[in-house]
Amino acid sequence: MLEVRDICKTYNAGAVTELRLFDHFSLSVDDGQFVAIVGSNGSGKTSLLNLICGSIPADSGDILVGGKSIVKLPDYQRYITMGRVYQNPASGTCPNLTMLENLSLADNKGRSYGLTRGINRRRVDFYRSELASLGLGLEDKLNVKMGSLSGGQRQAVALVMATMTPLKFLILDEHTAALDPKTAEIIMQLTDKVVREKQLTAMMVTHNLRYAVEYGDRILMMNHGHVVLDKAGEEKKNTSIDEILGMFNKISIECGN
Amino acid sequence: MKNNTFKKLLTAALALTMTASLAACGSTGAASSAASAGASAAASGAASDAHYTIGLAQYGEHASLDNCREGFLQGLTDSGLLTADNITLDYQNAQFDDSIDTQIAQSFSAENCDLMVGIATPSAIACYAAAEDKNIPVIFTAVTDPEAANLTAGNCTGTSDKLPVEAQLDLIRQMQPDAKTIGIIYTTSEPNSVSAIAEYKEKAGDYGFTIDEIGVTAQSEVTQAADKLIADKVDCLSNLTDNNVVGVLSSILEKTNEAGIPVYGSEVEQVKIGCVAAAGIDYYQLGIQTGIMAAKILTGATTCDDTPFETISEYGIYVNSEALAAMNITVPDEIAAKAIESTEA
Amino acid sequence: MLDLIVSTLTQGLIYALISFGVYITYTILDFPDLGVDGSFPLGAAVTAVMLVAGANPYLTLLAAIAAGALSGLATGIIHVKLHVRNLLAGIITQTALFSINLQIAGSNLTVDRSSDTIFTAAPTMALFGGLSLLARKLAVTLVVVVVVKLVLDAYFRTKSGLLLRAVGDNSTLVTTLAKNMGNMKILGLMISNALVALAGCIVCHEQRSFSATMGTGQLVFGLATVIIGITLFRRLSFVKGTTAVIVGSVLYKACIQVAISVGLPANLLKLITAALFLLVLVCSGRKGEEIIHA
Numbered sequence: 006m007l008e009v010r011d012i013c014k015t016y017n018a019g020a021v022t023e024l025r026l027f028d029h030f031s032l033s034v035d036d037g038q039f040v041a042i043v044g045s046n047g048s049g050k051t052s053l054l055n056l057i058c059g060s061i062p063a064d065s066g067d068i069l070v071g072g073k074s075i076v077k078l079p080d081y082q083r084y085i086t087m088g089r090v091y092q093n094p095a096s097g098t099c100p101n102l103t104m105l106e107n108l109s110l111a112d113n114k115g116r117s118y119g120l121t122r123g124i125n126r127r128r129v130d131f132y133r134s135e136l137a138s139l140g141l142g143l144e145d146k147l148n149v150k151m152g153s154l155s156g157g158q159r160q161a162v163a164l165v166m167a168t169m170t171p172l173k174f175l176i177l178d179e180h181t182a183a184l185d186p187k188t189a190e191i192i193m194q195l196t197d198k199v200v201r202e203k204q205l206t207a208m209m210v211t212h213n214l215r216y217a218v219e220y221g222d223r224i225l226m227m228n229h230g231h232v233v234l235d236k237a238g239e240e241k242k243n244t245s246i247d248e249i250l251g252m253f254n255k256i257s258i259e260c261g262n
Numbered sequence: 263m264k265n266n267t268f269k270k271l272l273t274a275a276l277a278l279t280m281t282a283s284l285a286a287c288g289s290t291g292a293a294s295s296a297a298s299a300g301a302s303a304a305a306s307g308a309a310s311d312a313h314y315t316i317g318l319a320q321y322g323e324h325a326s327l328d329n330c331r332e333g334f335l336q337g338l339t340d341s342g343l344l345t346a347d348n349i350t351l352d353y354q355n356a357q358f359d360d361s362i363d364t365q366i367a368q369s370f371s372a373e374n375c376d377l378m379v380g381i382a383t384p385s386a387i388a389c390y391a392a393a394e395d396k397n398i399p400v401i402f403t404a405v406t407d408p409e410a411a412n413l414t415a416g417n418c419t420g421t422s423d424k425l426p427v428e429a430q431l432d433l434i435r436q437m438q439p440d441a442k443t444i445g446i447i448y449t450t451s452e453p454n455s456v457s458a459i460a461e462y463k464e465k466a467g468d469y470g471f472t473i474d475e476i477g478v479t480a481q482s483e484v485t486q487a488a489d490k491l492i493a494d495k496v497d498c499l500s501n502l503t504d505n506n507v508v509g510v511l512s513s514i515l516e517k518t519n520e521a522g523i524p525v526y527g528s529e530v531e532q533v534k535i536g537c538v539a540a541a542g543i544d545y546y547q548l549g550i551q552t553g554i555m556a557a558k559i560l561t562g563a564t565t566c567d568d569t570p571f572e573t574i575s576e577y578g579i580y581v582n583s584e585a586l587a588a589m590n591i592t593v594p595d596e597i598a599a600k601a602i603e604s605t606e607a
Numbered sequence: 608m609l610d611l612i613v614s615t616l617t618q619g620l621i622y623a624l625i626s627f628g629v630y631i632t633y634t635i636l637d638f639p640d641l642g643v644d645g646s647f648p649l650g651a652a653v654t655a656v657m658l659v660a661g662a663n664p665y666l667t668l669l670a671a672i673a674a675g676a677l678s679g680l681a682t683g684i685i686h687v688k689l690h691v692r693n694l695l696a697g698i699i700t701q702t703a704l705f706s707i708n709l710q711i712a713g714s715n716l717t718v719d720r721s722s723d724t725i726f727t728a729a730p731t732m733a734l735f736g737g738l739s740l741l742a743r744k745l746a747v748t749l750v751v752v753v754v755v756k757l758v759l760d761a762y763f764r765t766k767s768g769l770l771l772r773a774v775g776d777n778s779t780l781v782t783t784l785a786k787n788m789g790n791m792k793i794l795g796l797m798i799s800n801a802l803v804a805l806a807g808c809i810v811c812h813e814q815r816s817f818s819a820t821m822g823t824g825q826l827v828f829g830l831a832t833v834i835i836g837i838t839l840f841r842r843l844s845f846v847k848g849t850t851a852v853i854v855g856s857v858l859y860k861a862c863i864q865v866a867i868s869v870g871l872p873a874n875l876l877k878l879i880t881a882a883l884f885l886l887v888l889v890c891s892g893r894k895g896e897e898i899i900h901a
Binding site: 079080081082084085087088089091095096097098099100101102106109110111113114115117118119120121122123124167 | 762764765766767768769770772773776777779780781782783784785786787788
């Protein structure tokens with residue numbers, strides 16, 4: 006279980022542009038839940054993910070994973086039990102390493118990176134089967150440099166890499182936003198498959214309301230650092246996409262969009 | 263795509279140019295080795311028929327070093343042993359870059375030239391290293407401390423430009439009978455300067471002076487050091503042959519002239535620029551002395567082993583009347599009698 | 608002519624060690640490390656002092672590597688832990704090293720011909736005693752450079768090596784792999800500066816001298832050779848980066864040698880170098896900044 010307790014975060018403190026985004030913000034996510042977070046620009050969705058991952062520091066408050074505070078840990082230590090897929094397909098893989106090298110790096114996450122061979126040949130078959138399950142024909146391109154693959158292919162590999170080792174959380178940061186609609190659909194289906202198969206707890210920020218309704222167990226709508234809509238389980242099932250769209254339009258108008 | 267082809271072509275052209283130039287340098291090398299083969303055959307005969315290739319490496323462009331080189335060439339013919347027809351000179355300048363110096367010296371060695379000349383310590387060291395397993399004699403000049411530079415063993419000799427410190431102290435005492443403090447700026451990484459400072463400090467007391475020295479690590483710090491010495495109210499400045507200091511001598515002189523502090527040089531070029539006087543080296547003379555030495559060794563009249571390195575046999579007293587007048591210094595008759603007027607023409 | 612090729616090749620190979628170092632910091636880590644201009648004379652200073660004191664010449668190789676690694680550690684800590692920008696961190700180390708090098712060596716230092724170097728000591732003579740000194744210098748240098756190249760190539764295939772390559776390629780990923788990117792940068796800087804100091808060490812054996820100013824311009828040299836090498840072999844993916852930079856270094860020294868042999872006016876030497884560099888950059892069509900990660 007993830008608990009965000011009384012988090013405060015102010016940007017540009019003391020400046021004319023001071024922005025108090027979170028004022029004693031709290032949220033808890035149950036294990037195994039797939040939370041879809043929507044909201045207009047500047048509503049605090051991505052900031053929330055960054056606070057959880059430690060990419061930006063919180064001013065006050067606490068973040069707990071399984072009852073243990075992680076708020077004082079540096080970002081890279083928090084990732085021991087977290088995976089993250091970014092909006093930019095280039096962020097999740099190394100363009101100048103081959104796919105095999107990329108997968109080997111990810112496969113070793115959580116262990117030491119010493120002077121033993123970087124590529125474990127015995128794992129190659131496993132990598133192939135993981136890639137084959139994507140259905141993109143990537144299993145034959147293990148020795149191709151990542152940079153020469155398309156955005157969608159890279160994002161698929163990034164997803165495989167992020168979920169290769171045991172995780173407590175998977176963070177999906179608008180990970181379909183930079184892809185064309187067809188590829189986005191494929192990646193979203195793959196995401197759903199991985200999350201269900203591995204029974205992951207996932208938090209997904211998205212601009213696509215349909216994805217949020219279709220794939221999320223729980224929908225959070227954020228506005229100005231507040232949760233304005235939070236529906237899970239039965240309540241979520243009874244919520245239509247139109248209802249959420251109506252709400253979304255309302256807050257967007259408030260924002261002047 | 264068209265653009266790509268163009269780039270490929272360019273790259274290919276570049277590679278070709280490199281290869282072609284390498285081949286070209288091959289022919290140069292072959293030509294000079296043929297020449298030196300002829301030279302050694304002729305060496306047993308009359309000296310006037312003999313032909314010698316001299317590789318001359320100069321550390322950088324610098325008035326003193328240029329004078330040294332010109333003096334050296336003069337000295338070769340002054341020796342009476344050689345004429346210009348006997349000599350092929352391969353002159354290279356390293357532009358103060360040690361690694362280029364190395365390559366220059368190695369190309370001399372590869373050409374099997376008959377003599378290598380290193381002007382200034384780094385060039386001398388590079389020539390000496392390149393000649394390590396060959397029996398090519400190395401002649402150095404403008405090296406202050408050949409012993410510290412380990413240039414005294416092997417087929418190597420030359421001339422030192424060690425400063426006549428006592429003569430300089432004596433000169434300053436006679437020019438400024440009331441002076442107490444001499445300011446000196448020097449580069450801490452230049453061994454020549456460090457040893458000169460040590461000698462200044464050791465002997466200053468004998469002439470009733472104290473030395474106010476400031477060490478710098480780079481040329482950019484020199485003018486600041488000059489400001490400090492002026493603020494310290496030193497009675498005069500005295501220069502070494504420190505490259506960093508000499509390089510910005512004009513801007514030092516601007517400051518000291520304004521403050522009314524005379525600056526003494528260490529060689530004739532510095533006096534020409536505006537120092538009041540110097541008991542120092544004329545690098546042209548040093549070059550001549552070296553050239554004569556080289557001619558003797560080249561023609562087999564003597565060997566490096568039998569020729570210990572020499573310091574300048576005669577130092578000169580150089581004065582700049584204009585600068586002296588500006589400082590209201592009257593030159594004692596004794597000095598005026600032997601001084602050489604060295605005002606920039 | 609043969610002698611000239613041998614000595615030019617030797618110079619190219621010795622300085623290729625600097626290219627290796629710059630290849631790691633600039634190409635792999637995206638870190639233009641000006642500390643290189645200080646690590647190079649550092650290696651020479653340590654070596655000169657040890658040779659003068661009569662130490663085992665082969666030991667100086669290890670000592671120089673260790674000294675260089677320390678200098679890389681300093682740059683790394685200044686950059687990573689004290690959050691000083693990379694260019695400035697390198698400048699600080701370089702400036703400090705100027706004094707430190709002089710403290711180590713006293714002043715510019717030469718080594719007497721009677722002292723053994725790695726080119727004249729008994730084990731070398733046992734292996735290459737039949738060769739002239741010039742050829743021996745090439746043989747020993749070749750051994751050192753080939754060993755370093757193979758070790759580097761092997762290292763880049765280890766887990767640690769893969770992670771190091773990932774730092775320059777995509778530092779975000781390194782963080783999500785739960786690894787401290789800063790520590791990897793420090794490691795890269797240590798390896799790089801160790802290699803640069805090793806170059807300084809061998810130059811000191813070869814020239815029997817250390818000079819405080821010998822490091823000036825070595826980073827620029829390294830960058831030029833890395834870019835020349837990588838550009839030339841860009842389309843040949845089977846040529847490793849380490850091989851490419853060796854070729855870059857040898858070509859660079861060959862061009863200088865050509866300029867010397869053709870008898871170009873000395874004050875044009877640097878201009879020729881600059882022109883060559885520009886030509887290669889234009890050919891590459893990348894103008895430098897994208898060469899990183901190539």
